[in-house]
Amino acid sequence: MIPALEAVDLVRRYQLEGVAVEALRGVSLRIDPGEFAAIVGPSGSGKSTLMHLLGCLDRPTSGVLKVNGVEMSGLSDTELAELRNRTIGFVFQSFHLLARTSALENVALPLVYRGVGKAERLSRAGQALESVGLGHRMGHRPSQMSGGEQQRVAIARALVGEPKVLLADEPTGNLDTRNGAEVMAILDRLNGDRGVAVVLVTHEQEVAAHARRQIHVRDGLIEKDILA
Ligand SMILES: Nc1ncnc2c1ncn2[C@@H]1O[C@H](COP(=O)(O)OP(=O)(O)OP(=O)(O)O)[C@@H](O)[C@H]1O
Ligand SMILES: [Mg+2]
Incomplete structure (x- = not known):
């Protein structure tokens, strides 16, 4: 099986006013298609840095990342x-x-970059909004919606775009308990029904418990990787 993501x-390493900060110090990780993993660890341990690399929003200082078998x-x-x-697909805390x-x-915006025509874009965007309960x-606009609705x-x-992997960096971090639970129910369904691999970062044990795998990051390294 080709891993969905392989690091x-x-x-x-970040350069900050001449000082090097090593946010990740040698992380190896494989996410298989259909997995559900939570990344947990203290503030500043490198979780968001890792997510940005896995999501190809940033490039590593060194090391290899393959997405669906393709080396970035x-x-x-x-x-x-x-x-x-x-x-x-990438979901941010804010x-x-x-x-x-x-x-x-x-x-509909991601479909613009794919060259999908307008009618099809809007129809697929409408279906995606229906699937998260926002057909109405x-x-x-974002300012006319609740935080939970905006996250949906x-x-x-x-x-x-029907991604194989959904990466979510503290997707419930700005939400109250009820909206957080609704977002988690959507992620559960995506993983369970559609087989989308989900990797999320969270500080909340209750949220991490939705995942079958818990990856503990500390000081820029994977400290523990536990399959439930
Ligand atoms: N652009 C940057 N320039 C310099 N240092 C950075 C930069 N981004 C992050 N860092 C540093 O890298 C380390 C890891 O940051 P990161 O954002 O990955 O942590 P995190 O685990 O996501 O923390 P949190 O739980 O608070 O979100 C921190 O020490 C941080 O200060
Ligand atoms: Mg973070």
Whole structure:
């Protein structure tokens, strides 16, 4: 089986005012199709840095990352963006939606970069919004929606391209318990019914318990990797 994501010895060093910060110090990790994994660990341990690398939003200082068997280091930025667009959905703690744009258009946006025609874009975006229970909010802008609704729009946007992997960095971090539970129910369904591999970062044990695998990160390294 080709892993959905495969990282070998990833290092990510940041330069900050002449001082090197080693956020990741050699992380190897394999995520198989259909997996559900939680990344946990203290603040500053490198979780978001790892997620950005896995999601091809950033490049490692050294090490290898393969997405669906394709090594990212050999790709130009454009090719990398295309690979990401076709295989990976990303959900952020703070939603990252376009403020002046309707829910429907926010969700349709990734399809623009794929060259999908307008009618099909809007129809697929509508279906993605229906699938997260927001069929009645398509014309609303982010400021006209609750936090939970905005996060569900972000999930619909991540799903509209039918990715094999959904990466979510603290997707419930800005939500209250009820909205957090709703978001987790959507992720459970995606993984269980559609077989999308889900990797999420969380500080909440209750959220991490949805995953079958718990990856503990500390000081830029994987400290424990536990299959439930
Ligand atoms: N752009 C940057 N420039 C310099 N240092 C950075 C940068 N981004 C992150 N770091 C540092 O890298 C380390 C890991 O950061 P990261 O954001 O990955 O942590 P995290 O585990 O996601 O923390 P949290 O739980 O607080 O979100 C931290 O020490 C952080 O200060
Ligand atoms: Mg973080």
